[in-house]
Amino acid sequence: MTQRPVPWLDGKAPWDEPAPEALCAEAGLVRGDVPVVRLLSAPSNIPELVALRAERFVPLFGEGPSRDEAVRAVANLALALGERADVRGGDHALSLSTHKALGSRPIEHLAAAVRAGDAPALYGEIAIGYVGILGASDTLRESVARHFLDARDGAQREARLATTVGGGDYASWREHYEALCAMPSDPSTRVARSWFDWVLARRFSGLDHLRAAIESEALDPASVWLAESALFVQGEDHSRDRLVALAESMMAPVARFVPRVISGCARDLVEGVRTPVSLRWKHLRAAASKDHAAAAIRHWLAAATAQLDDDEDHTAGTLGPEPTRAGRTAIEARTAAGEFLLDWFVGDRDAREDVDAYARRIVRVYHRLRGAQMVARALEELAPSQRGPETAAERVLWAGTKA
Numbered sequence: 001m002t003q004r005p006v007p008w009l010d011g012k013a014p015w016d017e018p019a020p021e022a023l024c025a026e027a028g029l030v031r032g033d034v035p036v037v038r039l040l041s042a043p044s045n046i047p048e049l050v051a052l053r054a055e056r057f058v059p060l061f062g063e064g065p066s067r068d069e070a071v072r073a074v075a076n077l078a079l080a081l082g083e084r085a086d087v088r089g090g091d092h093a094l095s096l097s098t099h100k101a102l103g104s105r106p107i108e109h110l111a112a113a114v115r116a117g118d119a120p121a122l123y124g125e126i127a128i129g130y131v132g133i134l135g136a137s138d139t140l141r142e143s144v145a146r147h148f149l150d151a152r153d154g155a156q157r158e159a160r161l162a163t164t165v166g167g168g169d170y171a172s173w174r175e176h177y178e179a180l181c182a183m184p185s186d187p188s189t190r191v192a193r194s195w196f197d198w199v200l201a202r203r204f205s206g207l208d209h210l211r212a213a214i215e216s217e218a219l220d221p222a223s224v225w226l227a228e229s230a231l232f233v234q235g236e237d238h239s240r241d242r243l244v245a246l247a248e249s250m251m252a253p254v255a256r257f258v259p260r261v262i263s264g265c266a267r268d269l270v271e272g273v274r275t276p277v278s279l280r281w282k283h284l285r286a287a288a289s290k291d292h293a294a295a296a297i298r299h300w301l302a303a304a305t306a307q308l309d310d311d312e313d314h315t316a317g318t319l320g321p322e323p324t325r326a327g328r329t330a331i332e333a334r335t336a337a338g339e340f341l342l343d344w345f346v347g348d349r350d351a352r353e354d355v356d357a358y359a360r361r362i363v364r365v366y367h368r369l370r371g372a373q374m375v376a377r378a379l380e381e382l383a384p385s386q387r388g389p390e391t392a393a394e395r396v397l398w399a400g401t402k403a
Helices: 021-027 046-053 067-080 089-095 105-116 121-133 138-148 153-164 173-182 187-200 204-216 221-234 239-255 261-273 276-305 325-332 339-344 349-382 392-398
Strands: none
Touching (some): 021 046, 046 089, 067 089, 067 121, 067 349, 105 121, 105 138, 121 153, 121 349, 138 153, 153 173, 187 221, 187 349, 204 221, 221 276, 221 349, 239 261, 239 349, 261 349, 276 349
């Protein structure tokens, strides 16, 4: 594979700009003490923190779509989530994902190389898995993944899931579900779609599809875990134990390199599975509220759009003077009262918010687990075979260096 020229390295690289004097003075440093960060320190030190604030760091794949950059990305995960890393190591690693002066150009450059066959699809997976395993927000994860939607092989599949399985940060479940339904169907997307159907839309058909998928389809471990989280909502026996065991088994291949990877998602996992009876009760309340609300919306929509015959009593089919908010929505914008609004509208706010909070936690853990799967593949395929580790990043991963 040919190495593509990196346009922003033709002259002075953006990260070589000196740190602002005011920032250095605040930290009691001179400009020469502020390094350019390629690999994080464990634990972090003051010059490195100043460098991160001053944008004196090489971002994710900032030096091109090369093996060295792929190894550096995984090494930074090991350093940020290693035994000696400080509590904000994950935040420092996330800050390396984008550079203010470059924006998304390094990721766009990588995606173009993957599409052209100049870089393996694995590099695209590493970029997506990097932000996923660190628990990035929907916005950051999707901003990285969307560049690989027309890539090849695994990078395209992971990009589709990273961009569509979300919506908890800004309550945009409906938009994400619509995007998910528009994606080409494969076992992972079918599971994600059925998960939305059951957990959020309260459709029993989604639960049936998930049971069938677990029994008959060849699913990746993260998709099995997502399906199991839907069965947990239904109140399946031992589902909580299976969720924890599945998560630990998926994290195990990378835990030796990234020791804190399990603790990174532990809070969301524990909060998600701690009250199965309460969650199931809230889910049932939300389902009942959805059924009543959907029936009310359909009634008002039918009345608002009914055709009146001249020889009939017009007053019988007209709307009353005070239609409900749902009815007004149906009258003013028929497109807003399509099947999605009918199935997603839940008037019982307390029940809905608890179920949505569960869904947000599950989605975050799901993307961490998908990230762990991608990082595990990267560690296996990037490992030096005929020679020992030579670069600093390789030594972090494969020379027994403590992360």
